[in-house]
Amino acid sequence: MQEHTQSNSVKITESYTPTSKRVLIVTAVDAEKDAVQRGLRHAPGFDVIAGGVGPAATAAATARHLIQGPYDLVISAGIAGGFAGQAEMGSIVIADLIIAADLGSETENGFSSVEELGFGNARFSVDIATARKLAAAIKEAGSVVTMGPVLTVSTTTGTAVTAQRLLHRVPNAAAEAMEGFGVATAAAAASVPVLEIRTISNQVGPRDRSAWKIKEALQALETASSLLPEVLR
Numbered sequence: 001m002q003e004h005t006q007s008n009s010v011k012i013t014e015s016y017t018p019t020s021k022r023v024l025i026v027t028a029v030d031a032e033k034d035a036v037q038r039g040l041r042h043a044p045g046f047d048v049i050a051g052g053v054g055p056a057a058t059a060a061a062t063a064r065h066l067i068q069g070p071y072d073l074v075i076s077a078g079i080a081g082g083f084a085g086q087a088e089m090g091s092i093v094i095a096d097l098i099i100a101a102d103l104g105s106e107t108e109n110g111f112s113s114v115e116e117l118g119f120g121n122a123r124f125s126v127d128i129a130t131a132r133k134l135a136a137a138i139k140e141a142g143s144v145v146t147m148g149p150v151l152t153v154s155t156t157t158g159t160a161v162t163a164q165r166l167l168h169r170v171p172n173a174a175a176e177a178m179e180g181f182g183v184a185t186a187a188a189a190a191s192v193p194v195l196e197i198r199t200i201s202n203q204v205g206p207r208d209r210s211a212w213k214i215k216e217a218l219q220a221l222e223t224a225s226s227l228l229p230e231v232l233r
């Protein structure tokens with residue numbers, strides 16, 4: 001509290017709330033952005049953008065917005081495919097690792113990641129304390145939540161064989177989407193911590209677009225987003 005005395009001797013009292021975090025949330029498409037914004041209900045401190053589909057578009061959009069910071073946290077958020085037995089349709093996944101699952105080289109002996117090839121980094125750590133806090137809040141709110149690696153792919157998986165190949169590379173993978181690694185690359189370049197929140201619209205495997213539960217996944221995204229102001233306070 002701070003008190004100011006004006007020249008006419010009327011005391012004006014202002015109350016100050018502690019400075020809250022400034023957070024950039026990056027979705028792929030507008031429908032995801034709208035769901036996040038519905039959940040946030042105009043809470044202060046959050047900027048939400050739709051950065052486009054895929055790691056390149058989203059990395060560029062994230063980097064462009066981070067320049068307008070400073071930001072304390074960047075979140076990649078949206079719908080995703082869930083790996084069977086790890087994350088079911090309508091549930092929420094909080095990444096504990098963000099992995100570029102198809103960034104590398106095909107060899108006679110299978111896939112080699114950029115790390116194995118010595119070309120750089122194929123995975124990013126998340127702000128694990130905040131990730132755990134968010135997962136606990138989601139569980140407390142009554143939603144099903146899994147923490148695990150979220151894969152970033154440039155091509156959506158469409159066969160059981162590819163799903164198995166990905167699980168061979170990352171045995172405990174929870175979900176796959178197309179943007180997390182791009183968002184994390186831009187966040188790391190700006191030294192800003194990152195999170196990834198995914199809500200499951202479909203199973204990773206044979207492509208059947210008619211079976212995607214987009215409405216349910218967007219509702220789950222709204223629910224997860226509604227918990228962010230309290231968790232990040």
Ligand SMILES: O=C(O)c1cccc(C(=O)CC[C@H]2O[C@@H](n3cnc4c(=O)[nH]cnc43)[C@H](O)[C@@H]2O)c1
Pocket residue numbers: 028029031032052053054078079080081082153155156157176177178179201202203204214
């Ligand atoms: O058609 C719609 O109404 C609609 C509403 C919201 C989002 C979409 C998308 O198609 C978003 C594309 C976005 O979704 C991620 N995603 C979802 N499932 C998978 C998957 O199995 N494998 C990889 N990515 C997936 C991805 O991040 C895309 O950018 C449509």
